[in-house]
Amino acid sequence: xxxxxxxxxxxxxxxxxxxxxxxxxxxxxxxxxxxxxxxxxxxxxxxxxxxxxxxxxxxxxxxxxxxxxxxxxxxxxxxxxxxxxxxxxxxxxxxxxxxxxxxxxxxxxxxxxxxxxxxxxxxxxxxxxxxxxxxxxxxxxxxxxxxxxxxxxxxxxxxxxxxxxxxxxxxxxxxxxxxxxxxxxxxxxxxxxxxxxxxxxxxxxxxxxxxxxxxxxxxxxxxxxxxxxxxxxxxxxxxxxxxxxxxxxxxxxxxxxxxxxxxxxxxxxxxxxxxxxxxxxxxxxxxxxxxxxxxxxxxxxxxxxxxxxxxxxxxxxxxxxxxxxxxxxxxxxxxxxxxxxxxxxxxxxxxxxxxxxxxxxxxxxxxxxxxxxxxxxxxxxxxxxxxxxxxxxxxxxxxxxxxxxxxxxxxx
Ligand SMILES: Cc1cc2nc3c(=O)[nH]c(=O)nc-3n(C[C@H](O)[C@H](O)[C@H](O)COP(=O)(O)OP(=O)(O)OC[C@H]3O[C@@H](n4cnc5c(N)ncnc54)[C@H](O)[C@@H]3O)c2cc1C
Numbered sequence: 001x002x003x004x005x006x007x008x009x010x011x012x013x014x015x016x017x018x019x020x021x022x023x024x025x026x027x028x029x030x031x032x033x034x035x036x037x038x039x040x041x042x043x044x045x046x047x048x049x050x051x052x053x054x055x056x057x058x059x060x061x062x063x064x065x066x067x068x069x070x071x072x073x074x075x076x077x078x079x080x081x082x083x084x085x086x087x088x089x090x091x092x093x094x095x096x097x098x099x100x101x102x103x104x105x106x107x108x109x110x111x112x113x114x115x116x117x118x119x120x121x122x123x124x125x126x127x128x129x130x131x132x133x134x135x136x137x138x139x140x141x142x143x144x145x146x147x148x149x150x151x152x153x154x155x156x157x158x159x160x161x162x163x164x165x166x167x168x169x170x171x172x173x174x175x176x177x178x179x180x181x182x183x184x185x186x187x188x189x190x191x192x193x194x195x196x197x198x199x200x201x202x203x204x205x206x207x208x209x210x211x212x213x214x215x216x217x218x219x220x221x222x223x224x225x226x227x228x229x230x231x232x233x234x235x236x237x238x239x240x241x242x243x244x245x246x247x248x249x250x251x252x253x254x255x256x257x258x259x260x261x262x263x264x265x266x267x268x269x270x271x272x273x274x275x276x277x278x279x280x281x282x283x284x285x286x287x288x289x290x291x292x293x294x295x296x297x298x299x300x301x302x303x304x305x306x307x308x309x310x311x312x313x314x315x316x317x318x319x320x321x322x323x324x325x326x327x328x329x330x331x332x333x334x335x336x337x338x339x340x341x342x343x344x345x346x347x348x349x350x351x352x353x354x355x356x357x358x359x360x361x362x363x364x365x366x367x368x369x370x371x372x373x374x375x376x377x378x379x380x381x382x383x384x385x386x387x388x389x390x391x392x393x394x395x396x397x398x399x400x401x402x403x404x405x406x407x408x409x410x411x412x
Contacts, residue, residue, distance in 0.1 A: 006034075006158060006159075006160055006161065007032075007148075007161045007162070008032045008033060008034045008130075008160065008161070008162040008163075009026075009031040009032045009033065009162065009163055009164065009330060010026050010031055010032070010033045010034070010162055010163070010164045010165075010166060010326065010330075011033075011034050011035075011036070011149060011151055011160050011161075011162035011164075011165055011166070012033065012034070012035040012036070012129075012165075012166040012168055013035075013036055013037075013137050013140075013151070013165070013166070013167055013168060013169045013174070013175050014035075014036075014037060014167070014168035014169035014170055014173075014298070014300070015035045015036070015037035015039075015041070015117075015120075015121050015124065015131055015133070015168075016037075016045070016117060016168060016170060016298060016299075016315065017116070017117065017120055017298065017312050017315040017316055017319075018168040018297040018298025018299070018300070018315035018316070018318060018319045019035050019037070019166065019168030019169075019297070019298070019319070020035065020062075020117070020120035020121050020123065020124045021058070021062055021120065021315065021316045021319035021320065021323075022166050022168060022297055022319040022322055022323050022326075023035045023124040023127065023129035023131070024062050024063065024120075024123050024124050024127040024129065025062075025319065025320060025323035025324075025327075026129070026323050026326060026327065027124065027127040027128040027129040028127050028128070029323070029327045031327070031330060033128070033129040033130065034129070034130045034131075034132065034160060034162070035124060035129055035130070035131045035132070035168075036131075036132045036135035036137065036151070036153070036160070037131070037132070037133055037134075037135065038134065038135065038136035038137070039133065039134070040133045040134045041117060041118050041121050041133060042114040042115070042117065042118045043113075043114075043117065044113055044114055044277060045113045045117070045277070046191055046192075046193045046233075046277040046278065046279040047113050047193065047231075047233075047306075047311070047312075048193065048217045048219050048231055048233035048306055048309055049110055049111060049112055049113055049116075049219055049221065049231045050076060050108055050109075050110050050206055050217070050219040050231070050309045051108055051109040051110070051111065051116075051309075051312050051313065052108055052308075052309060052310050052312075052313045052392065052393045052394040052395075053093050053106035053107060053108050053393045053394065053395055054313055054317075054393060054394035054395045055108075055109065055312055055313040055316055055394070056107075056109060058313070058316040058317065058320065059119075059120075059316070062120065062123055062316070063123040063126065063127070064116075064119040064120045064122070064123040067119040067122065067123075068109070068111055068115065068116060068119050071111075071115055072222075072223060072226060073109050073110060073111045073115075073221070073223075074109070074110040074204075074219075074220045074221055074222055074223050075107035075108070075109060075110075075204070075223070076093075076107060076108040076109075076110055076204060076205060076206045076219065076220070077092055077093060077107055077204045077205055078090060078091050078092035078093050078094070078205055078206075078386075078389050079091055079205055079206045079207065079208055079389065080205050080206075080207045080208075080262075081207075081208045081209075081210070081375060081378070082207065082208070082209040082210065082211075082260065082261065082262030082375075083210060083368075083371045083372045083374070083375035083376075084210055084211040084212065084261070084368040084371055084372060085261070085368075085372045085375075086261040086262065087372055087375040087376055087379065088262060088375060088379065089375050089378035089379040089382075089385050090205065090382075090385065091378065091382075091385035091386055091388055091389035092385075092386050092389060093106040093107060093108065093386075093389050093390060093393045093395075094106070094386050094389075094390075106393065106395060108206070108309075108393060110206070110219040110220060110221050110231065111221070112195075112221060112231075116312070135153050136153055136154050137151060137152075137153065137154070137169070137174050137175065138152050138153055138154030138155075138156065139151070139152040139154075140152075140165070140174075140175055140178055140179070142293060145292060146292070146293075146335070146336070148161045148162065148163060149161065149162050149163075149164075149165040149293060149294075151165075163293065163330070163335060164293055164294070164295070164326055164329075164330065164335055165293060165294045165295075166294075166295050166296075166297060166322065166326070167294065167295070167296045167297070167300045168297050168298050168300055168315075168319070169300055170298065170299045170300060171281075171282055171284050171299040171300070171303045172284075173284075173296070173299070173300035175294075175296075175300065176286060176296055176300050179291070179294070180287075181286050181287050181288060181291070181296065182284055182285070182286055182287070183284075183285050183286075183287060184281065184283070184284060184285075185281075185283025185284055185285050185304065186283065187282070187283035187304070187305055187362070188237065188238040188239060188280075188281060188283075189235050189236065189237060189238060189280070189281070189282055189283070189305065190235070190236055190237075190238050190241065190242055190245065190278060190279070190280045191233060191234065191235045191236075191278065191279050191280075191282060191306065192233070192234045192236075192245070192249050192250075192252070192253045192276045192277070192278050193231065193232070193233040193234075193276060193277050193278075193279075194231075194232050194250065194253055194272055194273075194274060194275060194276040194277075195221065195229055195230065195231055195232070195272070195273040195274035196229075196230050196232050196270050196271065196272060196273060197227070197228055197229055197230070197270070197271045197273050198228060198267075198269035198270045198271050199218065199228065199230050199232075199263075199266055199267060199269075199270060200265075200266040200267075200268070200269065201266050202218065202220045202224070202228055202230055203220070203224060204220075204223075204224065206218060206219045206220070206309075207262070208307070209260040209261075209262045209263060210260075210364070210365055210368075210371050211259060211260045211261060211368075212259065212368075213237060213240070213365060213366055213368070214234065214235065214236045214237070214241070214256065214259075215234075215235050215307065215365055216232060216233065216234045216235070216256075216257060216260060216263075217231075217232075217233045217235075217306070217307075217309065218230055218231070218232055219231040219233075219309075229273055232253070232257070233306065234253050234256055234257070235305070235306060235307070236256070238280060238281070242280075245278075249276045249278050250272065250275055250276045253276050254267075254270070254272075257270075282303055282304075282305065282306065283303065283304055283305065284299070284302060284303055285302050286300070286301050286302045288344060289301045289302070289343065289344045289347050290337070290340040290341050290343050290344045291337060291340070292335060292336055292337045292340070293335045293340075294340070295322045295325070295326060295340060295343055297315065297318045297319045297322045298311075298314070298315035298318055298319065299311060299315065301318055301347060302351075304355060304358050304359070304362075305358055305361075305362055307358065307361050307362065307365065308354075308357070308358055308361065308392040309392070310354065310392060310394060313394045314351070317350065317394075318347055321343055321346050321347060321350070322343050325339075325340060325342050325343040325346070326340075326343075352398075353397065353398025353399060353402050354391075354398050356398065356402060357391065357392070357398055357401055357402065374410065377409065377410055381409065384406065384409065384410065387400050387401060387406070388401060
């Protein structure tokens with residue numbers, strides 16, 4: 001017999017970084033919050049596992065940083081980028097300068113998702129949110145305009161009712177698709193992500209290698225004095241490579257690594273520490289990120305391409321924006337379209353310029369002579385490379401790159 005529904009102020013679907021972060025902020029604000037996730041944590045996720053420097057203060061604010069630091073995560077000082085012709089440049093997270101003109105360095109954390117996501121889910125519980133694991137959303141319905149949401153799990157058991165629904169269920173969001181809010185993007189990519197040991201020449205920098213319209217990111221997961229565990233994330237075209245890798249993801253990954261000029265001679269001692277996870281079609285666009293009684297956060301609000309590795313920061317920062325708007329709307333008793341559209345506007349303002357930079361980088365990946373040219377310019381002008389790192393590290397605004405002087409020097 002079906003049990004009667006349980007009532008909450010806010011129901012959040014997905015307990016990844018976006019859902020957990022929204023839950024923490026809204027539970028701290030005093031609302032009755034439930035977060036459901038089909039997975040049981042710790043759960044893994046295909047991800048390059050690098051966090052841009054601006055994510056660290058957000059993790060501290062959310063009460064999850066101490067647990068992450070206890071495990072001695074790697075700290076990356078910037079990235080080394082290798083172009084198709086073997087040209088290379090280095091960018092440091094160092095665009096801020098103190099009073100005597102010295103660069104101050106920020107660092108990006110590199111943390112396995114098995115640890116990061118558990119720390120955030122734990123912080124959500126401590127903040128007072130109810131977290132239900134192994135709870136897969138089946139149906140989502142709203143009773144008229146202004147009514148309550150009803151969420152039904154699959155397999156069917158007691159439903160959940162809530163005034164506000166937050167979709168944090170990732171790039172393949174069931175909520176966004178059921179409500180017709182997603183359109184597929186144009187990039188058709190497949191990503192393969194493994195943990196490897198034994199790559200020679202790793203240090204305190206992440207690496208991006210581009211060749212043959214493919215790219216691979218290396219993020220050391222242990223400080224050099226602890227070990228050489230490294231996240232290796234290969235991204236390829238679905239049309240070109242999809243068939244070649246079907247059923248042999250790991251051997252395809254290992255063979256393809258050899259084709260990047262900057263990795264030749266560095267792979268002799270490689271051993272697989274965690275097998276490859278695969279994901280496809282990461283590019284999704286949301287038509288809108290809010291509707292009456294509904295907010296989309298994290299990847300559910302849209303995702304383009306992993307090259308700049310800003311997804312986790314965006315998940316945390318979009319959750320922060322959404323929680324602020326949701327708190328005010330619940331207090332005003334107005335969860336209508338216009339009230340919640342404030343989140344959509346704020347999100348758009350924050351992300352629009354960054355999308356343009358991601359599209360420019362993607363263009364460079366597809367056109368090798370352009371990427372070779374970018375690498376030449378950045379190698380000559382270190383300050384421009386540092387500025388790009390600070391923007392993709394999320395601690396300088398996109399306008400630091402999207403200004404005529406910078407773009408002319410880059411293209412000239
Ligand atoms: C190959 C690759 C590499 C990447 N590398 C980086 C990187 O280095 N740095 C970075 O910052 N970002 C990176 N990203 C992006 C990053 O992984 C995402 O942006 C981030 O995970 C978004 O968090 P989220 O909470 O929105 O979604 P997710 O982390 O995807 O969490 C969504 C949650 O929803 C749950 N869920 C889904 N459907 C249902 C359902 N029906 N019912 C209940 N629960 C459900 C899932 O189980 C999951 O736990 C990468 C992405 C890819 C694809």
